[in-house]
Amino acid sequence: MMSVVSTVESVPRVTGTPAPSLYQRTRRLLTRDLLVTLALGQVLSLLICAISLTSKYLAEDFHANTPVFQSFLNYILLFLVYTTTLAVRQGDGNLLAILKQRWWKYMILGLIDIEANYLVLKAYQYTTLSSVQLLDCFGIPVVLLLSWFFLLVRYKTVHFVGVGLCLLGVGCMVGADILLGRQQGLAGEQKLFGDLLVVGGATLYGISNVCQEFIVKNLSRVEFLGMMGLFGSFFSGIQLAIMEHKELLKVPWDWQIGLLYICFSAFMFCLYSFMPVVLKRTSATSVNLSLLTADMYSFFCGLFLFHYKFSGLYLLSFFVVILGLVLYATTSTYVAQDPRVYKHFRNTGCQPATDRPSLGVPEPSVTYSSLGPEAGDDLPVHVV
Numbered sequence: 001m002m003s004v005v006s007t008v009e010s011v012p013r014v015t016g017t018p019a020p021s022l023y024q025r026t027r028r029l030l031t032r033d034l035l036v037t038l039a040l041g042q043v044l045s046l047l048i049c050a051i052s053l054t055s056k057y058l059a060e061d062f063h064a065n066t067p068v069f070q071s072f073l074n075y076i077l078l079f080l081v082y083t084t085t086l087a088v089r090q091g092d093g094n095l096l097a098i099l100k101q102r103w104w105k106y107m108i109l110g111l112i113d114i115e116a117n118y119l120v121l122k123a124y125q126y127t128t129l130s131s132v133q134l135l136d137c138f139g140i141p142v143v144l145l146l147s148w149f150f151l152l153v154r155y156k157t158v159h160f161v162g163v164g165l166c167l168l169g170v171g172c173m174v175g176a177d178i179l180l181g182r183q184q185g186l187a188g189e190q191k192l193f194g195d196l197l198v199v200g201g202a203t204l205y206g207i208s209n210v211c212q213e214f215i216v217k218n219l220s221r222v223e224f225l226g227m228m229g230l231f232g233s234f235f236s237g238i239q240l241a242i243m244e245h246k247e248l249l250k251v252p253w254d255w256q257i258g259l260l261y262i263c264f265s266a267f268m269f270c271l272y273s274f275m276p277v278v279l280k281r282t283s284a285t286s287v288n289l290s291l292l293t294a295d296m297y298s299f300f301c302g303l304f305l306f307h308y309k310f311s312g313l314y315l316l317s318f319f320v321v322i323l324g325l326v327l328y329a330t331t332s333t334y335v336a337q338d339p340r341v342y343k344h345f346r347n348t349g350c351q352p353a354t355d356r357p358s359l360g361v362p363e364p365s366v367t368y369s370s371l372g373p374e375a376g377d378d379l380p381v382h383v384v
Contacts, residue, residue, distance in 0.1 A: 034329050040278045041290025041325065047271040048294035053301060054264040055121070062260070064251045067121035068244045071114060072236040073261065074268035078229030081269075086226040095230075098223060110231030113208045114239065119201030127194025133295050134174045135198040137167055142206030143284045151214060153283070154334035158327060165324030166289045169317045173295060176313035209284040212276060221276040228272070282329075289328060292321050 058064040086095040098106075123132055140163060147153040215224045240248075251257060278287055296318045302308040 034326070037282055037286070037329055038290075038322075038325060040281065041287060042293065044271065044275060044278060044287065045291050045294040046297055047267055047274070048291055049297035049301065050267045051264060051271065052294065052298050053305070054260050054267065058257070058260050058264070059124070062252065062257050064247075064257060065125070066244055066247055066251065067118055068236060068240045069248055070121075070261070070264055070268070071117045072233065072240050073265040074272065075114075075229055075232030075236050077265060077269045078225055078272060079233045081229070081273075082222055082226035083229040085222055093220065093223065095226065098227065106227035107231050109208065109211050110228055111235055112204050112211075113228060114232055114236050116201050116204035116208055118239070119197045119204065123194045123197035123201065125194070126190045126197065131191070131195050132198050133170065133177070135195055136202050137170055137292070138199050139202035139206040139209075140167070140285070140288050142203050143210055143288050146206060146210040147213075147283065147285060150210065152335055153285075156331055156333070158331045159285075159333060162324045162326075162328030163285075163289065165327060166292050166321050167324075169320035169324060170292055170295075172313050172317035172320060173299075176311040176317065179311065179313070206284075206288070209279070209288065213279045213284040216276040216280045221280065224276060225272060283333070286325075286329060289321075289325055293318060296321070 055067075055070070058066070058070075083095065086093065086098065089095070091097070120132070120136065144155070144163070148155070212224060275287065278290075296314060299308060299314055303310060
């Protein structure tokens, strides 16, 4: 007779893990990539602030209303630096090779960029500062729609909530302007014309930014800037000769005006050179949201330079916009080249791992890009 002795091993008792603290949750949310993304966007916003301040000094203190000439100087700098770089290149990246392949596309994009700058700067002569700040946000839904249909970007609910918070912050800033009486420009029948100029300029800015995002992510940053320098300087020079040569003759030239023009051109050149870097890392939507803080930086500078009245609504506006930016940037979007498949993507440069072997059917291609890592990513989706 055989006896069987069975032993039962004691199973260790599962102890519950403690809930993460607020500090741990904050560190998990505010990753290094996210902080770098926010910092890059605010550098662009500070450049916009510097451009606005120099334009204000030129227009109000020296009565130099020359928006076309100011843009022309920037395009000339782009031509001297980036177009000449393309001219000395060899192979497919050469200036002549690019012009043979897609010259007409860059010509249209150059015209769009020129007129976007002109319309928004011109609108300040006909409408109020509050209207310009509010209606300039029209470029954000334009970028969202164009990114959805042409770049195939797919957003989550949290992205729309982030955009809504940013727009709410702009609304607080406009409300503070109205309460403090900081309205500039002409009212009456001309105000509607000025508002239409702002909407038109914001729409063209949205088109230009989406096209720029596509070019820098698929072609080359130097190619985009070189083509903008070539066609921008050519067409803005023609527009300057036709529309603004009389205004240019009225400018009371001295060393102060010359210094302001130099500063404006340098800030614009830095903005154009640095924006493709940020667009390649993030997206056109993220850049447009980041630029909403430029008006608040201008106000903070105006407290010391122009003795603006302070209001707590400006601080509230700034923090609401930053909160919207953080909320938008902490969640990944989808960019699919084939509408049958949508995959999560990261900004780490790693390809997504597959969880099962291929069955011989090629998988639809998907483009990956991100604003920052997101915890708890789903497994890749496969189509069989």
